[in-house]
Amino acid sequence: MVSKGKVYLYNSLTRKKELLVPSKKDTVGFYSCGPTVYWYQHVGNMRAYTAWDVLKRVLEYNGYSVNHVMNYTDVGHLSSDADSGDDKMEKAAKKEGKTAKEIADFYIKDFEQQCSLLNIIPPKHKPRATEYIKKMIDFIKVLEKKGYTYKTSDGIYFDTSKISDYGALIGGINKEELEAGKRVDMGEKKSSTDFALWKFSEKEVSRQQEWPSPWGTGYPGWHIECSVMGHELLGEVIDIHSGGQDHRQIHHPNEMAQNEGFFGHDIVKIWLHNGFLTTPGGDKISKSTGSAGLKTIIELKKDGINPLAVRYLYLSTHYRKPSIFTTETVQAATNSLNSIIANFLEFKKNSKEFSVREKKTKPIIDEFKKTVNDDLNIPNSLAITHNVIKEKGLNDAEKYELIKSFDKVLGLGLEHIKIESIPKEIIAMAQEREEARKNKDWKKSDLLRNKIKKEGYTIEDSPEGYKIIK
Numbered sequence: 001m002v003s004k005g006k007v008y009l010y011n012s013l014t015r016k017k018e019l020l021v022p023s024k025k026d027t028v029g030f031y032s033c034g035p036t037v038y039w040y041q042h043v044g045n046m047r048a049y050t051a052w053d054v055l056k057r058v059l060e061y062n063g064y065s066v067n068h069v070m071n072y073t074d075v076g077h078l079s080s081d082a083d084s085g086d087d088k089m090e091k092a093a094k095k096e097g098k099t100a101k102e103i104a105d106f107y108i109k110d111f112e113q114q115c116s117l118l119n120i121i122p123p124k125h126k127p128r129a130t131e132y133i134k135k136m137i138d139f140i141k142v143l144e145k146k147g148y149t150y151k152t153s154d155g156i157y158f159d160t161s162k163i164s165d166y167g168a169l170i171g172g173i174n175k176e177e178l179e180a181g182k183r184v185d186m187g188e189k190k191s192s193t194d195f196a197l198w199k200f201s202e203k204e205v206s207r208q209q210e211w212p213s214p215w216g217t218g219y220p221g222w223h224i225e226c227s228v229m230g231h232e233l234l235g236e237v238i239d240i241h242s243g244g245q246d247h248r249q250i251h252h253p254n255e256m257a258q259n260e261g262f263f264g265h266d267i268v269k270i271w272l273h274n275g276f277l278t279t280p281g282g283d284k285i286s287k288s289t290g291s292a293g294l295k296t297i298i299e300l301k302k303d304g305i306n307p308l309a310v311r312y313l314y315l316s317t318h319y320r321k322p323s324i325f326t327t328e329t330v331q332a333a334t335n336s337l338n339s340i341i342a343n344f345l346e347f348k349k350n351s352k353e354f355s356v357r358e359k360k361t362k363p364i365i366d367e368f369k370k371t372v373n374d375d376l377n378i379p380n381s382l383a384i385t386h387n388v389i390k391e392k393g394l395n396d397a398e399k400y401e402l403i404k405s406f407d408k409v410l411g412l413g414l415e416h417i418k419i420e421s422i423p424k425e426i427i428a429m430a431q432e433r434e435e436a437r438k439n440k441d442w443k444k445s446d447l448l449r450n451k452i453k454k455e456g457y458t459i460e461d462s463p464e465g466y467k468i469i470k
Contacts, residue, residue: 005062007373009240010320012248012271013169017375020059020270023237027065030056031230031268032123033243033251036073037107038092042294043310043325044277044285046114048244050311051274051319051376053120055242057409058372069233070123074104074130075209076199077222083155083196087219093208100208104128114297117307119411125233129225133211136220136228139262140197140213148261152188155199156215160191163257167193169248169271195254196221223254227262230255236263242272275322277314285325308412309334315378315410336386337412338458340403342467343389344414347400354397361398364388365405372409381406422468426457430468433459 007020022028032052035041041049049070056066079085093100115122140156143149148162160166186192200218201210210217230238243252252271259266276284285294297307313333317323364384371380388394388402407414433448449459452468460467 005369005373007058007062008375009270009272010375012273018270020239022064022239023235023269026063027067028059029234029237029239030059030066030068031226031234031238031241032068032070033226033241033247034070034072034126035107035111036077036088037104037111038077038088039107040296041107041111041114042285042296043300044294046118046297046310047277047314047323048242048274049115049120050118050314052242053118053411054315054319054376054378054409055240055272056121057411058376061369061409062373066124067234068123069125069127069230071225071229072104072108072126072128073222073225074100074128076129076220076225083199083221087207087209089209090207101130104130110296110298114307117297117301118311119308119413121411127229127233129220129229130209132225132228132232133220135232136224137198137211137213139224139228139231139258143197143258143261146261149197150190151215153200154187154202155196155218155221157189157194158197158254158257158261160193160195160257163260166257167253169253169256195223195250197224197258223251224258226251227255227258231259231262231267236267238268240270240272241268242274245273245275248273274319275317277325278322280324280326282322305330306334306337309337311411312337312382315382318379319376335458335460336382338469339460340385340389340412341414341417342460342469344400344403345417346467347396347403350396351400352397354395356397356401360394361402364402368402368406368409378410381409385410422457422470423455426452426455426468430459430466434466437461 008017009020010016011018020028030052032049035045052070056068059066075087075089077088079088079091089100089103092103096103098106112122140149143158144156148159149156150159151157198213198215198218198220200216201207207219210219230241241252241255248271252273256266256268259268276286278284295303297310300310301307309330310333313325313329314323316333316336368381368384371377371384385403385406388399388406391399394402404415429448429452433445433452436442436444436448452459456470458469460469
């Protein structure tokens with residue numbers, strides 16, 4: 001096992017990198033916001049889950065155990081993140097003619113298949129909101145007793161005026177200057193930042209999911225579930241809480257307010273937020289914007305794209321920055337991944353012919369570890385990986401062991417890739433293409449490359465010659 005190092009993470013609350021100091025020795029309590037399971041998770045959504053998989057791998061690379069909780073929202077998330085519109089689960093159930101549970105089961109299964117294709121390690125706990133309704137009601141009772149709630153005709157709301165630093169995650173909010181209704185419809189709310197803890201069932205609308213409560217039949221607000229499930233599964237201190245940067249605007253400030261009301265303080269030590277996957281023009285790839293080319297990882301695989309090439313694309317940009325998704329960026333990621341795979345398999349095949357010199361490998365492992373421990377600087381760790389491939393001072397056994405070690409963090413599944421024999425006809429076409437290149441017959445060379453690609457193989461050229469990659 002690699003010895004522990006100092007892991008620094010950028011805390012969205014304090015706006016600076018902070019040393020991770022777990023509340024329990026050697027164990028990190030980690031809560032990441034999971035999907036609302038009313039529809040497919042697409043390539044934009046999956047960037048976040050890959051980022052938090054890398055975080056978990058980095059922590060484990062440093063010798064920590066990770067108690068990871070990721071929730072499934074299967075009730076209460078309205079079409080607006082801020083308490084207006086239809087419940088996404090109810091709307092999907094009516095549209096598809098299924099029960100809400102059938103909807104949740106179907107999209108959870110699809111999501112977990114996508115996670116598997118991306119080589120994402122499953123969380124230790126995967127609670128569903130509907131499994132914690134009683135706990136949510138009990139939590140709201142405490143907030144009510146402490147004077148943080150008020151009742152309107154459509155639900156029980158949290159009074160954000162009782163929280164002096166509400167909105168600290170987004171730099172604070174001046175409630176007096178905030179225009180009423182600018183953020184959400186006011187309705188009977190005292191402030192536009194107040195949010196629903198419990199919504200009453202609409203009398204004229206039939207709901208599949210509703211429960212009795214001391215205040216009336218209804219269902220929980222979206223924000224309450226994370227405070228309750230995080231506390232129930234991780235205790236009164238959560239070392240890391242993560243989510244998309246859009247959660248930083250409404251969802252996470254509301255969680256913080258609930259925690260402060262219930263416990264007297266926020267229970268999260270470090271808040272992390274990932275950047276969006278975007279178009280070249282900088283537009284977020286999302287369901288709500290109807291971005292062109294919006295696909296799932298399963299659909300991309302059917303299109304002939306290696307899911308792990310998409311993972312590589314995610315890794316190639318720092319998790320807090322926007323990452324551009326286009327045909328060209330996916331192809332570049334595919335080429336880079338294929339290069340790593342081809343060289344790794346070659347090093348693995350030759351590794352028995354050499355011995356590993358620790359004085360050669362240790363400084364490089366230390367450099368890699370320092371890089372990933374610096375707020376998950378994975379783009380730099382990929383650069384280190386490619387430098388190892390080219391380093392003439394290392395033998396194949398050392399390169400194999402180094403890249404195998406790095407992949408514990410990168411998660412490209414290199415150890416599970418088998419060396420397959422290349423069909424004779426593919427080898428013959430590759431040799432014919434090489435002759436065409438030597439003769440500078442570029443048209444014939446490109447034609448043969450395309451024929452080889454249609455058969456499921458690619459050619460990687462280098463000064464040392466070419467490699468055929470399946």
